Amino acid sequence: MLNWNPALKNRSLLRLSDFTDAEMLDLVELAIALKARRKAGVRGELLHRKHVALIFEKSSTRTRNSASIAIRDEGGDAEYLTKNDIHLGAKESVKDTARVLGRIFDGILFRGFAQKTVETLKAYSGVPVWNGLTDDCHPTQILADLMTMKETFGRLKGLRVAYVGDGRNNVANSLMVGCAKAGIDYVNCTPAELTPEKALVDAAVAVAAANGSTVTVCNDPKQGVKGANVLYTDVWVSMGEEAQKEVRLKLLRPYQVNMDLVAATGNQGGELIFLHCLPAFHDHETTVSAESGALEVTDDVFESDFSKVFIEAENRMHTIKALYVSAIGDPAKS
Numbered sequence: 079m080l081n082w083n084p085a086l087k088n089r090s091l092l093r094l095s096d097f098t099d100a101e102m103l104d105l106v107e108l109a110i111a112l113k114a115r116r117k118a119g120v121r122g123e124l125l126h127r128k129h130v131a132l133i134f135e136k137s138s139t140r141t142r143n144s145a146s147i148a149i150r151d152e153g154g155d156a157e158y159l160t161k162n163d164i165h166l167g168a169k170e171s172v173k174d175t176a177r178v179l180g181r182i183f184d185g186i187l188f189r190g191f192a193q194k195t196v197e198t199l200k201a202y203s204g205v206p207v208w209n210g211l212t213d214d215c216h217p218t219q220i221l222a223d224l225m226t227m228k229e230t231f232g233r234l235k236g237l238r239v240a241y242v243g244d245g246r247n248n249v250a251n252s253l254m255v256g257c258a259k260a261g262i263d264y265v266n267c268t269p270a271e272l273t274p275e276k277a278l279v280d281a282a283v284a285v286a287a288a289n290g291s292t293v294t295v296c297n298d299p300k301q302g303v304k305g306a307n308v309l310y311t312d313v314w315v316s317m318g319e320e321a322q323k324e325v326r327l328k329l330l331r332p333y334q335v336n337m338d339l340v341a342a343t344g345n346q347g348g349e350l351i352f353l354h355c356l357p358a359f360h361d362h363e364t365t366v367s368a369e370s371g372a373l374e375v376t377d378d379v380f381e382s383d384f385s386k387v388f389i390e391a392e393n394r395m396h397t398i399k400a401l402y403v404s405a406i407g408d409p410a411k412s
């Protein structure tokens with residue numbers, strides 16, 4: 079029997095601060111229960127005849143497939159819509175698109191550029207809207223990251239997460255908030271030029287303090303990763319920022335996650351995992367990594383036994399399912 083927090087009914091997720099700390103942690107627990115349910119072979123009816131629209135302006139492997147399969151697993155369906163499939167923002171305003179889709183679908187998951195787009199979808203669709211990544215944040219990713227940490231360590235409060243790399247991208251922004259809400263010590267190791275917005279850091283510091291933890295920004299990666307239980311990195315050039323490539327490579331080379339940095343945690347062989355939202359440049363097997371030489375993580379770290387990146391990727395599905403089930407699922411079917 080699955081239980082979920084009734085306060086999450088019809089709720090959207092545009093950024094992690096939309097949820098209370100307890101609600102965010104409830105979602106992580108629900109995802110863990112849903113994972114066990116799937117592993118036990120149950121394909122239920124929690125989302126029977128529910129339909130979600132998946133609007134994608136940017137590419138995706140994990141988010142798109144997680145969002146499709148999560149609803150089908152529980153008896154619902156998804157429609158994948160790229161910018162080229164619908165009139166969004168070109169021949170029809172986002173506001174009008176929202177009003178149309180809200181009458182057809184039970185929920186909308188959006189991936190794209192502007193945070194304003196996902197906000198407008200929520201304001202006018204009348205159905206729950208989930209942010210599957212914008213330029214500003216990536217909240218559904220962080221639910222999966224917290225889930226992976228909880229599964230690995232059995233706890234969240236008191237852990238120490240060191241994010242190393244582009245400190246002001248969507249993943250870093252949301253990870254900072256998610257850690258603060260979970261009472262995790264968070265250190266963002268990034269060059270001064272890539273420091274996150276002050277208002278975001280100040281807000282996260284306050285949330286962390288209320289949960290007995292800390293949020294800090296540190297320009298020295300070897301110093302910053304000391305005592306880390308989780309080493310986390312992301313690409314140096316996010317989707318839509320390709321023009322910044324040369325500058326970023328120069329700035330971020332000293333922030334590569336390699337075995338020296340792993341040793342600098344002081345936790346090698348102990349309570350330490352490596353996480354990456356993926357896709358990752360860790361070898362020269364992709365056209366982009368081969369051409370730029372940019373590797374935010376070395377292959378030995380990526381392929382190590384403490385790397386949990388593929389469990390983390392799988393957990394995207396369970397956490398998106400938790401969002402669907404809690405917002406539009408039928409408790410009577412549980």
Ligand code: CP
Pocket residue numbers: 137138139140141142211219355356357
């Ligand atoms: N981590 C993540 O969002 O991956 P995709 O871009 O493949 O969805």
Ligand code: NVA
Pocket residue numbers: 211247248249312313315316317355356357
């Ligand atoms: N920061 C990356 C995350 C990809 C999942 C990007 O926006 O491209």
